[in-house]
Amino acid sequence: MKEKEIEGSLWDVFIHVLAVIALYVSIVGALTVLFQYVNLSLTDTADVEVDVRDRIRWGVASLLIFFPAYVWAWRLIEMDLSENPEKKKLWVRTCPIYLTLFLAGLLALSDLACLVYYFMSGDLTSRFLLKVIAVLLVSGAVLWFYLSALRRVPGPLPSATRAFAYATFLLVGLLVIAGFATAGSPSRAHLARLDVTRIENLQDIQREIVEYWQNKMALPTSLDQLSDSISGFSPPRDPATSASYGYHAVSPTSFELCADFALRDFDTEHTLPSWTRMRLGKIYWNHEAGHFCFSRTIDPARHPPHKPEA
Structure with a gap:
């Protein structure tokens, strides 16, 4: 029997576009904060006026605003999928997912290429290595989450996905709290x-x-x-x-x-x-x-x- 075809509404376009934009800004914010924590922990005399604390403020501000927006959009999408499983293959859903997978994979590969380059150049420092690990962790988490989203049947979230979501919420919360403590009070x-x-x-x-x-x-x-x-x-x-x-x-x-x-x-x-x-x-x-x-x-x-x- 042929599956029922369904067309996406303007709301579907809005919520999926909002989710993917909020996700990208949150990723940039998280990496910015992580990079600056590395800069604070392992100082380099070759640095020229790095705005560590100011960059932490921008990263924290991005996470504080865009990550909750992403969580809200993602929950609405999941609730809609539970009620309308036929939307699983909706183009407005699959296109952002495949784009995100492509960009996350490209980011991870570029990160590894930089690692090999600096290793061969003899410039592989502890600080650079920690930043490479941070990029790999973030891009790897995005790849795992969205690959599982493509394979998962709409409905209640699997235990692994729920555990991943709770761990992500906890880590983002810790980054925001530590960012406020590091950047200083208003x-x-x-x-x-x-x-x-x-x-x-x-x-x-x-x-x-x-x-x-x-x-x-x-x-x-x-x-x-x-x-x-x-x-x-x-x-x-x-x-x-x-x-x-x-x-x-x-x-x-x-x-x-x-x-x-x-x-x-x-x-x-x-x-x-x-x-x-x-x-x-x-x-x-x-x-x-x-x-x-x-x-x-x-x-x-x-x-x-x-x-x-x-």
Whole structure:
């Protein structure tokens, strides 16, 4: 007897496309978090400004949003299959599965090829090997799960599939929890960004002080003298307390700028992404937590006085 043919609805298209997209984003998020854990555990001096904690945040955010979406879509698909077993061979179901199997297999093969290449090149490090293992585990899990989905008869989930699903939920939960613990709390990130604003404000003030000295061959007696109605500059204030920043002239060409910082610069650097840290500079603005003053000296050779207009 010929099996009853059934056409997929727009809902079938939506739920299967949502499931496959959510799955891919979740896989990228999981691998991102795993890779950064490896980077944190086995540091490499050859690294150049790796945004470890910021990448962990992106990975955790992806898992936290897209993995539950995938679980929700997958459960709806399984419930629908139990009620309509004829949908097992529906093209909108089989196409994403075969695409996922193809991409997972390609990922695993590429991963093994990289392993052989780096082994032959003598560059096989423990850190790289752990990342290879992470990719193999994730791609292997996807291959096993979707191969079993193709072979499985619609209905109650087999014990092996249920155990695999529960183990996956547990591992993703652990990754998310560990990610929050590693990346730091939102309140700490907020404090770090306040410190970044303070450094940016001090940079602006320093630039105006140098400009003032070049014009008048003297340092201002207070920050209020930097106010300029023409350029529109007004000395910024602390973003949290609105208090004025500390300033006093030490010599005709030397001065100090002071601020109250929530964190030391090391903690700020490991909380914020590298593009922010690089914008602030490194050694020039190092500071401790609490009240801290930066000593600055104007070099006349580098910043020559402006010649008066004739």
